[in-house]
Amino acid sequence: MKSDLEISQETQLKPIIRVADSIGINEDDLELYGKYKAKINFTTMKNFSKKEDGRLVLVTSINPTPAGEGKSTVTVGLGDALNQLDKKAVIALREPSLGPVMGIKGGATGGGYAQVLPMEDINLHFTGDMHAITSANNALSALLDNHIHQGNELGIDPRRVIWKRVVDLNDRALRNVIVGLGGPIQGVPREDGFDITVASEIMAILCLAADLDDLKARLARIVIGYTYDRRPVTAGDLKAEGSLALLLKDAIKPNLVQTIYGTPAFIHGGPFANIAHGCNSVLATKTALKIADYVVTEAGFGADLGGEKFLDIKVPNLQKAPDTIVIVATVRALKMHGGLDKAELQTENLEALHKGFANLKRHIRNMRSYKIPVIVAINEFVTDTEAELELLKELCEKEGVIAKRASVWENGAEGGVELAKAVVELIDTKDANYVPLYQSSDSIKSKVNAVVQKIYGGKEVSFSKKAENQILEFEKNGWSDLPICMAKTQYSFSDDPTLLGAPEDFTITIREFVPKLGAGFLVALTGDVMTMPGLPKKPAALNMNVTNKGEVVGLF
Amino acid sequence: MKSDLEISQETQLKPIIRVADSIGINEDDLELYGKYKAKINFTTMKNFSKKEDGRLVLVTSINPTPAGEGKSTVTVGLGDALNQLDKKAVIALREPSLGPVMGIKGGATGGGYAQVLPMEDINLHFTGDMHAITSANNALSALLDNHIHQGNELGIDPRRVIWKRVVDLNDRALRNVIVGLGGPIQGVPREDGFDITVASEIMAILCLAADLDDLKARLARIVIGYTYDRRPVTAGDLKAEGSLALLLKDAIKPNLVQTIYGTPAFIHGGPFANIAHGCNSVLATKTALKIADYVVTEAGFGADLGGEKFLDIKVPNLQKAPDTIVIVATVRALKMHGGLDKAELQTENLEALHKGFANLKRHIRNMRSYKIPVIVAINEFVTDTEAELELLKELCEKEGVIAKRASVWENGAEGGVELAKAVVELIDTKDANYVPLYQSSDSIKSKVNAVVQKIYGGKEVSFSKKAENQILEFEKNGWSDLPICMAKTQYSFSDDPTLLGAPEDFTITIREFVPKLGAGFLVALTGDVMTMPGLPKKPAALNMNVTNKGEVVGLF
Secondary structure, three states, rough: OOHHHHHHHHOOOOHHHHHHOOOOOOOOHHEEOOOOEEEEEEHHHHHHOOOOOOOOEEEEOOOOOOOOHHHHHHHHHHHHHHHOOOEEEEEEEEEOHHHHHHHHHOOOOOOEEEEEEHHHHHOOOOOOOHHHHHHHHEEEEEEEHHHHHHOOOOOOOEEEOOOOOOEEOOOHHHOOOOEEEOOOOHHHOEEEOOHHHOOOOHHHHHHHHHOOOHHHHHHOOOOOEEEEOEEEOOOOOOOOOOHHHHHHHHHHHOOEEOOOOEEEEEEEOOOOOOOOEEOOOHHHHHHHHHEEEEEEEEEOHHHHHHHHHHHHHHHHHHOOOOOOOEEEHHHHHHHHHHOOOOHHHOOOOOOHHHHHHHHHHHHHHHOOOOOOEEEEEEEEOOOOOHHHHHHHHHHHHOOOOOOEOOOHHHHHHHHHHHHHHHHHHHHHHHHOOOOOOOOOOOHHHHHHHHHHHHOOOEEEEEEEEHHHHHHHHHHHOOOOOOEEEEEEEOOOOOOOOOOOOOOOOOOOEEEEEEEEEOEEEEEEEEEOOOOOOOOOOOOOHHHEEEEEOEEEEEOO | OOHHHHHHHOOOOHHHHHHHHHOOOOOOHEEEEOOOOEEEEOHHHHHHHOOOOOEEEEEOOOOOOOHHHOHHHHHHHHHHEEEEEEEEEEEEEEEOOHHHHHHHHOOOOOOOEEEEHHHHHHHHHOOOOOHHHHHHHHHHHHHHHHHOOOOOOEEEEEEEEEOEEOOOOHHHHHHHEEEOOOOHHHHOOEEEEEHHHHHHHHHHHHHHHOHHHHHHHHHHHOEEEOOOOOOOOEOOOOOOOHHHHHHHOOOOEEEEEOOOOOOEEEEOOOOOOOOOOOOOOOOHHHHHHHHHEEEEEOOOOOHHHHHHHHHHHHHHHOOOOOOOOEEEHHHHHHHHOOOOOOOHOOOOOOHHHHHHHHHHHHHHHHOOOOOOOOEEEEEEEOOOHHHHHHHHHHHHHHHHHHHHHHEEHHHHHHHHHHHHHHHHHHHHHHHOOOOOOOOOOOOOHHHHHHHHHHHHHHOOOEEEEHHHHHHHHHHOOOOOOOOOEEEEEOOOOOOOOOOOOOOOOOEEEEEEEEEEEOOEEEEEOOOOOOOOOOOOOOOHHHOEEEEEEEEEEEOO
């Protein structure tokens, strides 16, 4: 069996100039990064501004398990299949983070014959967006610590700084650090920590900004900490927004690449789906909608996290809701939700599948509650039996939802054609009438309750004393009409990662809120949320290499 | 008076494809980064491998002062002037570091009408080389701390780790930090610190590597610390070199840009000239030599630091010595070396100039001791009087050295023509017969003595007890035939930055050595050496901005 990297290296790519030309973007609107990657200039969107938006297809999934769901793979394969049907489709995905690539995950650009290319570049430095975000994030930290060191005119309390530094690596040793040691000329000592770059608020900002001016206004609103008398201090108070926006002037432009089949793919931005909203950039999706008749995009983690946030955070910024939602499920993963261990997945087990279907069922009901048509994509694995695949289809149909098998990993575009036909038909025959989960004017507590009770299926929410105090403070600050961004484990509807399937009667505890005024949401922390992954005992990096000719080795 | 940025923005650039074409590099050998920047593929050098090398002109300077010398400006202007004379010249410079750009310095791409462009991009993220080096440096740190955390098979002593993390920012709060706090699952606590990226050994390695295989071999030799029983541990012991080389696979390719006059300029690599060797990459210089008849390059800081290191560290790796050396001096700076304050420089003062000439004189003699013809470039300022300029010329001529006035900042190529003519004539009439300062087989102490006594003009060297012990250890490890890389203040021949002019009878104290086995030199630390600058009270960043259309503001 060929590796993703081998398939990628065998593919004859089209020059990106030709890919762009095929969707009406001419060379003057491109900034090339080598022959197969390009950024799109700001002018492009204006050229297309009179065109009607294309149809938006959101791909989301059941709660992820170690069995694998293949959401990105289905997203890519569905785009390829739509083009096989001459439907003028474009894909919009997130950028991979270098940390997980070098840690445990390998590439994050689809798999098999449903990949975006060149995977070597996209998985490494790509067009430098992550690095620009890292620089901007850490420039703000440097300006902040310098301000404190140089007299602290704003009266920032070093114990109440909430802005952290970032690196785009998995580096657990940087989770908790003390900076500013070494005596009076080396700065003011304080506790700090590093997050991974995709967890930076600046990543979320980049992905929600409408243009450079909006980016700058959002950067200025970032709350970096509090004064000794507890007033919030912003990046704007430090006069940092101009230089930070300057550092992001290229990163804000959407990146264009292609799939194995030459389908144009915008890969831009990649915020975490726990402490951020987990979707690619608004600018990329908007550009794609102006260019294509069908835009296939995905949201991070399961439909309870990425899906919910796409609908309640991204949609208001995008000013466009999906026309249909594809929920990806696999027989293997549902069997794990039904109680099996990973080692038991090789053999047919209809009972476990039936039991695990409860997870998918809740996601179907959730997504439908937004009044958007839903379809299930069954991402096939070789170990699936016909009986299992049939049972899953029947269970979906009993819920009134079409389920289509897809084998894009193995068969590429051809393996997604049935799914693509069903998606087109669903869009043509059923209207989407998006209704949000809550109103921005609802209280903070009632918004959190709406997510927990209506989406997670939990019984109630318990707010810690700290969270209760923060709600009062946020109301006083005028921040209470922002949407809520839940930071929760991706593995369960509950805040306990071991509760698979469709748990009930659980309570979600909100430990703390983190105000993200720049991104424009309030993060609600439940349980321990990992914002800096660690490396495993044998990191993927140890197998990576490059030949003297520059050929990549070991990137999965 | 127009700012550098305004001049840059007014200039109509040629597409980089055309610049490349003018020196025989075709489009297939380029990797474009937008329309005006490109990387050169590995194949290019092979295409030119039969051509004889061009002539190499090294631009260096007196000891820098706050009055400014304009070494990069003269380098760029000389290249432009040579082309004005139809001499087929190419420029090879270092890449600016983002930290100083956002701190106090603004751009580092020449000035006035002697600039490399697009200065906005070169001074910000450029083609991402700095970010790739930052990632590789910090990936090694993450792998190292992960190794210690995951059982520490190699027995690395966390108290004896010498590998530091880096950021490409001026951030004093990161000079001394404690990492790994938070309990057993967050890593092993230890003291650490961050250098600025250009101080990373990986930057020095990238600039000295012959190709990707050599890069990888050098990366494997990096000493990251010592075991509990004091044996050196390398990046190769951690099996890190493959992934680090992979992260650098594009960064190692030289970058091509152009000057205001369209002169091709390779801008690649930028190691510090104190704890590293301070020159652009060997690969870029080699490529330039294959392409051009004249290559104008510069070395960091003054001739005592960058100049000496170019000749004793870069030349053996480049396997080519300069054909002539240009020493840049200004009347203003020499007057400071003669004892004046910056405020006193506006008025004519022949006595101070005469006295300060001692600094230039020692640099002239030093550079001549390498048996390479030397010429002085007097970089003119509006405040210089004719009497001062004439006196300086006379003083140089008394030393048997031609001195030519240059006004490239104000007049561009035209302002450098006299200098360019003299450089060509010098090369045509006087042979260079490079002799190194010391032999690699000399002892560590005798190499340090050679630099201090023959170049700095010091009386003697005092080695601390630690340094004495390290010499014994290095001899035991078989490291003693490496060249010495002196880490000394750039402001004085001595290790006291306030001793301007040409101090005598001073002793240089070697506090400590740092083995840089990957770069292939032993750093000798004298006094306090700054490897992480701080921000001033009002950082340059506070004036930077970008308009909604993407136009850059405030980058000097």
